Amino acid sequence: MTSLDAELVSERSHHETCRAVMAAMVEGAAEHVVTGEDVSASGADAEALGYTLRSRAREMAELPETPLFFGRLDFAESGAAGEHRGGRYHIGRRRIGIDPTVPPLVVDWRAPISRAFYRASARDPQGVAVRRRFGWAPRSAGAAEDLTSFEDEHLDTRPDPGEPDPASGPGAILAGEINRPRVGPMRDIVATIQPEQDDLVRRALTASICVQGAPGTGKTAVGLHRAAFLLYTHPRRIQRGGLLIVGPNRAFLHYISEVLPALGETGIRQATIDDEVGRHPIRARDEPAAEVVKHDARMATVLRRALYARVGAPTEPVVIPDGSYRRRIPLDELARIVERVRAEDTPYEVGRERVRARAVRVLQLQAERNSGPPTGEWLRRMGRARGLAAFVDGSWPKAGPEEVLAELLTDPDALARAADGVLTPAEQAAIHWTKPPRSARSARWSAADLVLLDEIAGLIERPGTYGHVVVDEAQDLSPMQCRALARRIGSGSVTVLGDLAQGTTPWAARTWPDLLAHLGRPDAEVAPLTVGFRVPAVIVDLANRLLASLDVDVPAARSLRRDGELTIREVADPEPATVAAVRAALAREGSIGVIAADTGTEPLRAALTAAGIATTTADAPDPTGVVRVTVLPATLAKGLEYDHVVVVEPAAIVAAEARGAGRLYVVLTRAVSRLDIVHAQPLPRVLRAALE
Numbered sequence: 256m257t258s259l260d261a262e263l264v265s266e267r268s269h270h271e272t273c274r275a276v277m278a279a280m281v282e283g284a285a286e287h288v289v290t291g292e293d294v295s296a297s298g299a300d301a302e303a304l305g306y307t308l309r310s311r312a313r314e315m316a317e318l319p320e321t322p323l324f325f326g327r328l329d330f331a332e333s334g335a336a337g338e339h340r341g342g343r344y345h346i347g348r349r350r351i352g353i354d355p356t357v358p359p360l361v362v363d364w365r366a367p368i369s370r371a372f373y374r375a376s377a378r379d380p381q382g383v384a385v386r387r388r389f390g391w392a393p394r395s396a397g398a399a400e401d402l403t404s405f406e407d408e409h410l411d412t413r414p415d416p417g418e419p420d421p422a423s424g425p426g427a428i429l430a431g432e433i434n435r436p437r438v439g440p441m442r443d444i445v446a447t448i449q450p451e452q453d454d455l456v457r458r459a460l461t462a463s464i465c466v467q468g469a470p471g472t473g474k475t476a477v478g479l480h481r482a483a484f485l486l487y488t489h490p491r492r493i494q495r496g497g498l499l500i501v502g503p504n505r506a507f508l509h510y511i512s513e514v515l516p517a518l519g520e521t522g523i524r525q526a527t528i529d530d531e532v533g534r535h536p537i538r539a540r541d542e543p544a545a546e547v548v549k550h551d552a553r554m555a556t557v558l559r560r561a562l563y564a565r566v567g568a569p570t571e572p573v574v575i576p577d578g579s580y581r582r583r584i585p586l587d588e589l590a591r592i593v594e595r596v597r598a599e600d601t602p603y604e605v606g607r608e609r610v611r612a613r614a615v616r617v618l619q620l621q622a623e624r625n626s627g628p629p630t631g632e633w634l635r636r637m638g639r640a641r642g643l644a645a646f647v648d649g650s651w652p653k654a655g656p657e658e659v660l661a662e663l664l665t666d667p668d669a670l671a672r673a674a675d676g677v678l679t680p681a682e683q684a685a686i687h688w689t690k691p692p693r694s695a696r697s698a699r700w701s702a703a704d705l706v707l708l709d710e711i712a713g714l715i716e717r718p719g720t721y722g723h724v725v726v727d728e729a730q731d732l733s734p735m736q737c738r739a740l741a742r743r744i745g746s747g748s749v750t751v752l753g754d755l756a757q758g759t760t761p762w763a764a765r766t767w768p769d770l771l772a773h774l775g776r777p778d779a780e781v782a783p784l785t786v787g788f789r790v791p792a793v794i795v796d797l798a799n800r801l802l803a804s805l806d807v808d809v810p811a812a813r814s815l816r817r818d819g820e821l822t823i824r825e826v827a828d829p830e831p832a833t834v835a836a837v838r839a840a841l842a843r844e845g846s847i848g849v850i851a852a853d854t855g856t857e858p859l860r861a862a863l864t865a866a867g868i869a870t871t872t873a874d875a876p877d878p879t880g881v882v883r884v885t886v887l888p889a890t891l892a893k894g895l896e897y898d899h900v901v902v903v904e905p906a907a908i909v910a911a912e913a914r915g916a917g918r919l920y921v922v923l924t925r926a927v928s929r930l931d932i933v934h935a936q937p938l939p940r941v942l943r944a945a946l947e
């Protein structure tokens with residue numbers, strides 16, 4: 256046996272030990288559920304404790320069969336920080352060890368000591384002598400993986416002259432990881448996080464950051480790993496408010512849904528912005544002109560005015576009989592109360608209660624002058640007195656978001672007053688409901704209306720906030736959607752992920768500071784990621800040339816992958832050509848995405864089915880992974896990736912929407928290895944320009 260073989264045997268044996276300890280930990284967690292229920296003082300305690308322990312047991316038992324470690328750090332005998340000197344640590348997704356007083360068999364990748372695994376380099380070894388990365392091969396479908404290889408980087412010895420710096424290339428294990436076929440949902444990248452990604456993942460909880468990343472540079476991966484890092488580092492602070500991950504659509508959320516559980520984090524809310532503001536189901540569609548106005552930041556002013564138009568000067572003094580007295584508050588004093596509270600800029604509902612409390616206070620002072628301090632019961636009685644309630648309801652009436660918005664959209668005069676000097680008459684006409692509902696209750700709300708309702712609800716009462724919010728594909732959010740998120744971020748922090756070049760909504764941001772200001776974090780740092788892990792160089796080059804037509808200022812990307820293929824085929828009929836392209840792709844490994852303009856997918860699906868090729872859709876992916884072909888509309892492709900992408904009729908994709916060139920940029924950058932462009936119509940101008 257060579258010494259390398261012996262090392263491999265010893266590492267495998269360490270892994271077996273880890274498995275055994277892990278099994279004991281799972282069992283221990285399950286046992287705790289039972290004893291936890293026995294030892295608790297009361298029924299409520301038992302329930303709370305039982306719940307916590309059960310969740311932990313479930314979490315541990317649900318850990319997928321991934322390798323228990325993926326790396327090892329050997330610290331140098333000298334030069335390393337004191338306690339780690341000469342130490343050896345295996346690094347994995349979760350800490351493995353039963354006794355907290357002895358060093359664990361595996362340290363969590365998020366622990367401070369693991370940082371060196373991601374950051375150390377030959378130039379700055381950070382006390383590390385050897386960094387080892389393990390290679391694993393699947394044993395068989397569904398079974399645990401096999402430890403088959405390892406790769407050592409000796410960071411304590413300077414590389415021989417002429418030899419490449421061992422820390423500079425991607426290394427075989429990273430290369431294997433980025434080249435692997437993509438089947439099924441997104442996987443974690445914990446074994447191969449790159450230094451510039453790690454820097455973003457481990458930023459402090461208080462730091463709000465914005466990652467501007469070209470396609471496939473790992474923005475989504477960074478956001479998800481950052482979420483896991485923050486949950487590990489600040490469990491109490493984050494769990495109190497919770498963590499929210501916002502994605503563009505259900506297909507995308509499904510695609511990323513397994514990453515956090517694989518990292519041991521469950522129970523995190525992953526939602527679209529529509530889900531998050533969804534007080535009602537979406538039952539109406541706006542005309543494009545109306546939608547654009549409703550998503551504009553100026554609507555915030557209009558809505559505020561519409562809500563506060565309800566607040567007005569009192570018309571009658573307050574008069575309340577009180578035993579032998581008649582308590583009275585004159586009109587001018589009531590008007591002053593209302594005015595002052597308005598100027599205090601509190602949520603509407605707080606303002607209303609404040610107005611009531613201030614009026615009661617006036618009555619209290621009067622009573623004190625007559626007969627000394629009144630009782631609590633007296634104060635409550637005054638607060639409920641008819642005269643006082645009439646004043647509060649008249650000057651600061653109760654208001655609900657639905658009723659405020661329905662009135663605004665139905666009554667042109669109310670809209671004109673609220674929008675005076677803010678929206679043009681044409682803009683007001685665009686959002687006016689020509690067929691008003693019978694009542695606010697029966698109104699059919701559009702997606703944009705829900706955002707407006709959320710804004711009004713936020714003016715009435717501050718919503719609860721999350722400990723941290725991760726927003727993916729953020730470039731597409733409208734100012735009003737950003738404001739909805741800003742309310743939920745409150746004093747917490749946010750990780751914004753996006754690519755201005757991939758903006759496709761009519762209101763997509765052209766610069767980050769604008770969007771960050773609407774998110775309430777104008778000073779968040781914008782950090783670029785430019786090294787691509789998905790898209791091969793030949794496709795990245797094409798995408799970079801397309802950038803010139805997109806009217807955004809973003810750095811070009813460079814790819815770590817040299818192996819891609821790009822073919823452009825002009826054909827007489829795209830349907831048989833697509834079938835042929837898919838058939839050829841099926842002869843190779845991996846997933847296949849057929850992407851066309853939204854109206855073009857059904858005929859392609861039918862043609863593939865008729866040719867005996869099974870297909871699925873992006874929002875209902877085949878859980879078994881047997882069906883390898885997904886036919887998807889261009890508008891659902893964002894954030895997804897396929898080994899082989901067939902783009903059909905790019906001209907139709909560009910023509911379908913105002914920011915069609917941005918959509919084409921998204922679609923072309925979904926390919927992991929091969930991109931086929933099939934067209935019968937002439938190629939769109941932006942693509943022709945990029946190909947010249």
Ligand SMILES: Nc1ncnc2c1ncn2[C@@H]1O[C@H](COP(=O)(O)OP(=O)(O)OP(=O)(O)O)[C@@H](O)[C@H]1O
Pocket residue numbers: 429432433442443444447448449452468469470471472473474475476477754788789893894895896924
């Ligand atoms: N450090 C890494 N090691 C291995 N794979 C990586 C790494 N970083 C990213 N990847 C892989 O690259 C692909 C693209 O990552 P991701 O989807 O996070 O990029 P993105 O910037 O969000 O892309 P898009 O702009 O298209 O949404 C994924 O398959 C991801 O697993």
